[in-house]
Amino acid sequence: MSMDRRQFLKVAGISSILGFGASAASATHPTWQPSLRPDQMDRNKDSLWAKRWAMVVDMSKFKTDGDFQKTIAACHSIHNVPDFRKPDGSVDRKLEIKWIWKSTYEKSFPGMEEGKYQSEHVKDMPFMLLCNHCTNPACVRVCPTKATYKLETGITMQDMHRCIGCRFCMAACPYGARSFNWVDPRKAANLDPAKGGKVNAEYPTRTKGVVEKCTFCTERLAVGKMPACVEAAPKGALLFGDLDDPNSEIRKIVANKLTIRRKPELGTGPAVYYLIGGGEHA
Amino acid sequence: MKIYNKGPVFLGIAIFLALALFPFYNNFGKTNKKPEPKTDTPAIMEYEKLNGKKECVEPKEYMRAEHMVLINNWRDAVVRDDNRGYKSSTGKRWNMSLQNECMRCHSNKKKFCDECHNYMAVKPFCWDCHIQPVEKEEARS
Numbered sequence: 001m002s003m004d005r006r007q008f009l010k011v012a013g014i015s016s017i018l019g020f021g022a023s024a025a026s027a028t029h030p031t032w033q034p035s036l037r038p039d040q041m042d043r044n045k046d047s048l049w050a051k052r053w054a055m056v057v058d059m060s061k062f063k064t065d066g067d068f069q070k071t072i073a074a075c076h077s078i079h080n081v082p083d084f085r086k087p088d089g090s091v092d093r094k095l096e097i098k099w100i101w102k103s104t105y106e107k108s109f110p111g112m113e114e115g116k117y118q119s120e121h122v123k124d125m126p127f128m129l130l131c132n133h134c135t136n137p138a139c140v141r142v143c144p145t146k147a148t149y150k151l152e153t154g155i156t157m158q159d160m161h162r163c164i165g166c167r168f169c170m171a172a173c174p175y176g177a178r179s180f181n182w183v184d185p186r187k188a189a190n191l192d193p194a195k196g197g198k199v200n201a202e203y204p205t206r207t208k209g210v211v212e213k214c215t216f217c218t219e220r221l222a223v224g225k226m227p228a229c230v231e232a233a234p235k236g237a238l239l240f241g242d243l244d245d246p247n248s249e250i251r252k253i254v255a256n257k258l259t260i261r262r263k264p265e266l267g268t269g270p271a272v273y274y275l276i277g278g279g280e281h282a
Numbered sequence: 283m284k285i286y287n288k289g290p291v292f293l294g295i296a297i298f299l300a301l302a303l304f305p306f307y308n309n310f311g312k313t314n315k316k317p318e319p320k321t322d323t324p325a326i327m328e329y330e331k332l333n334g335k336k337e338c339v340e341p342k343e344y345m346r347a348e349h350m351v352l353i354n355n356w357r358d359a360v361v362r363d364d365n366r367g368y369k370s371s372t373g374k375r376w377n378m379s380l381q382n383e384c385m386r387c388h389s390n391k392k393k394f395c396d397e398c399h400n401y402m403a404v405k406p407f408c409w410d411c412h413i414q415p416v417e418k419e420e421a422r423s
Contacts, residue, residue, distance in 0.1 A: 031344060031347065031351075032351055033351065033355065034355075035355055035358055036356075036358075036368070038358050040302075040370075041359060041365050041367060041369065042367035042368065042369040043366070044367050044377075047366075054418050074393050080413075148394055149362070152338070152364070153364065155364075159361045159362060160411060161357060201381065201416075202381060202382055203381075204411040204412045205413065207407075207411045222364070222366050
């Protein structure tokens with residue numbers, strides 16, 4: 001007996017509906033539920049909560065390169081960020097993964113005027129950069145899988161389970177805050193036990209083929225701790241709080257002092273504010 | 283009907299069948315060892331001593347059938363809703379975390395997770411990113 005395509009599809013369709021399809025799914029999964037019900041969720045009472053997490057970076061408090069390095073190291077070791085080095089010991093820029101990093105004034109604030117008579121001090125100053133957790137993030141707009149998204153608290157978060165590694169977000173982010181895992185991060189010398197590395201067993205690593213960045217330490221906020229960089233930086237250098245709360249320390253600084261943000265003209269609404277001159281606050 | 287090159291043709295068919303059916307006759311009559319996941323880690327024994335019973339997040343039967351659904355739901359709640367507390371049907375509160383809660387008790391991934399997953403030939407990719415507990419005794423043997 002011969003069968004044309006149309007007949008085959010009819011038989012296949014009907015038999016899959018009758019034989020397998022719905023009945024099979026409900027028979028094998030009587031207790032299946034697509035997501036947790038509200039009554040199954042119980043948020044940690046100690047967790048820190050805000051309507052808009054934001055950060056003020058007081059550049060006057062970063063005095064030495066060591067201040068930068070210990071801040072970076074605290075973040076990167078807690079979050080199992082791989083440190084890829086070339087054989088000569090320098091950072092492998094092609095493979096580099098960074099959540100928080102040090103950069104120059106002209107790279108951090110390319111739109112700002114660099115007049116001949118501008119403060120040499122500021123022009124030569126290194127800056128502490130990280131994800132700006134924008135109000136209107138370009139990375140979230142372009143992500144085709146919704147692997148990166150905004151949390152209610154204003155944090156731009158990403159879901160490594162959903163990331164397909166297309167790197168649209170990296171192209172979209174004007175701050176260079178995102179890094180791609182070209183190779184298995186566990187092969188990096190600082191994470192691979194065979195090379196003398198050590199992982200933080202309380203936090204996952206990432207895998208090859210996903211994009212990662214700073215998360216404002218959501219996992220630490222959830223247990224009532226401040227972000228790792230805030231704790232590690234010199235006192236008062238990184239201030240973290242709720243920008244939506246008029247009484248918060250960072251809101252007062254942003255309201256009363258002159259702070260600058262990176263590339264505000266792009267309309268992304270960065271939530272990291274830079275205080276250049278410093279002063280007697282905090 | 284005449285068949286040309288009878289000898290090589292039937293020999294070829296015989297060799298093909300011998301190879302194709304190898305798994306069937308080779309394993310005929312043998313029984314596979316049943317998977318026996320172990321719940322005898324120090325953390326679980328300690329829990330049993332304190333509470334007089336072994337107890338997982340949800341009842342055993344539910345966990346056996348639906349742990350993958352539960353874990354997926356935990357993942358979505360934590361990652362997407364920033365919510366890390368789970369209220370179980372047993373009334374207890376659990377921290378939704380694979381590395382820090384599941385594996386805190388089930389620190390024997392090889393004898394617990396892999397035992398069934400290997401038997402069923404399922405390969406969840408949890409451990410590409412999540413860090414599995416160090417299993418000292420396993421490494422020594």
